[in-house]
Amino acid sequence: MVRMPGAQWRPVVNVHPDGVRERRGLVLHVQDDTGSPYGWFDNPASQASSDFWVRRDGHVEQYCDTGTDYAWAQGAGNPYYASVETEGHPDTALTAAQVEAVAHIYAWGHSVFGWPLAVVDSTTEHGFTYHGVGGRAWGNHPGCPGALRRAQRPAVIARAAEILGGGAGGASVSLAHVVDAARRDPAAGQGHTTHRAEVLVVERALRAEGLLAAAWVDGSFGTRTVTAYAALQRRYGYSGAAADGIPGRDSLTRLGRAHGFEVTA
Structure with a gap:
C-alpha cells in the first residue's frame, strides 16, 4: 500500500489495479467544480478518478494506491503519471493552501518514487506536467488546469524543494x-x-x-x-x-x- 501521510484515504472503485508501468511524476488537473469528487470517482458509470484531490483550504484526499494502481484521470498517461485534481475552476488560481498541499504531495512523491523537482510540458518527460498538454490521447482537455494554475507549477516545485531540503535544513x-x-x-x-x-x-x-x-x-x-x-x-x-x-x-x-x-x- 502506497499512501501519503496526512492525506485522507478514500479508496474508489475506478482504478486499474497493479497497472502502473512507470513513475514519471505528477499531472496537475482542475476540477472545474467544488466539493469532494469522491462520489463521482466511486461510481463506475463516471469512468473517472484521480490519485489525489486538494480542496481550496488544502485538505487532501487520496483515492488509490499511488505508484501501484493507476487512476482514470488522463487517458494514455494514466500508467505513467500520478494525478492531482484541484478544487475550483480554470479561470481561478490555486489558493495558497492548495499550493502548499500540492507541494507536499510532490515532495512525498519525490521521496517515495523519485519524481524529479522539475516543471515539464510533456507527456513523456519526468516531472510536474499538466493535463492539457496530452491532447486527444489524454482525453482532449486543452483548458485543464487553466493558464493560471499551470503557471503556478514552478511555485509548487520550489516549495517542495524547501520541504525536502530547506524546510528541514537537509537535517x-x-x-x-x-x-x-x-x-x-x-x-x-x-x-x-x-x-x-x-x-x-x-x-x-x-x-x-x-x-x-x-x-x-x-x-x-x-x-x-x-x-x-x-x-x-x-x-x-x-x-x-x-x-x-x-x-x-x-x-x-x-x-x-x-x-x-x-x-x-
Missing part, C-alpha cells in the same frame, strides 16, 4: 536523541529542551502533517508533541503501547522521508 535527526527528549521533556519544566534542534525538525514535520499547532513548535518534546506523535503513530497503523508518542525507528524514518530529514542512530 539529520538522531533517534536516540529524539527518544531521550520525548522521555525527559514532558516531566521537566514548561519549555524545557533536551535536544532542541533535532526536536524542532520533528515538530515542524508534525506541524506540516496537521497534528501539532504552531504554538508548540518550540524544540521541547513536551506533552503536546508526545500527543501529536502518538496521533502520527496511529495514522501509520500502530496501536496500544506502539502508539505511545515515543518515536520508533520505523515511524520516524517514514516521517523523515515525507519531510526531508534523515534518521540516524
Whole structure:
C-alpha cells in the first residue's frame, strides 16, 4: 500500500489495479467544480478518478494506491503519471493552501518514487506536467488546469524543494536523541529542551502533517508533541503501547522521508 501521510484515504472503485508501468511524476488537473469528487470517482458509470484531490483550504484526499494502481484521470498517461485534481475552476488560481498541499504531495512523491523537482510540458518527460498538454490521447482537455494554475507549477516545485531540503535544513535527526527528549521533556519544566534542534525538525514535520499547532513548535518534546506523535503513530497503523508518542525507528524514518530529514542512530 502506497499512501501519503496526512492525506485522507478514500479508496474508489475506478482504478486499474497493479497497472502502473512507470513513475514519471505528477499531472496537475482542475476540477472545474467544488466539493469532494469522491462520489463521482466511486461510481463506475463516471469512468473517472484521480490519485489525489486538494480542496481550496488544502485538505487532501487520496483515492488509490499511488505508484501501484493507476487512476482514470488522463487517458494514455494514466500508467505513467500520478494525478492531482484541484478544487475550483480554470479561470481561478490555486489558493495558497492548495499550493502548499500540492507541494507536499510532490515532495512525498519525490521521496517515495523519485519524481524529479522539475516543471515539464510533456507527456513523456519526468516531472510536474499538466493535463492539457496530452491532447486527444489524454482525453482532449486543452483548458485543464487553466493558464493560471499551470503557471503556478514552478511555485509548487520550489516549495517542495524547501520541504525536502530547506524546510528541514537537509537535517539529520538522531533517534536516540529524539527518544531521550520525548522521555525527559514532558516531566521537566514548561519549555524545557533536551535536544532542541533535532526536536524542532520533528515538530515542524508534525506541524506540516496537521497534528501539532504552531504554538508548540518550540524544540521541547513536551506533552503536546508526545500527543501529536502518538496521533502520527496511529495514522501509520500502530496501536496500544506502539502508539505511545515515543518515536520508533520505523515511524520516524517514514516521517523523515515525507519531510526531508534523515534518521540516524
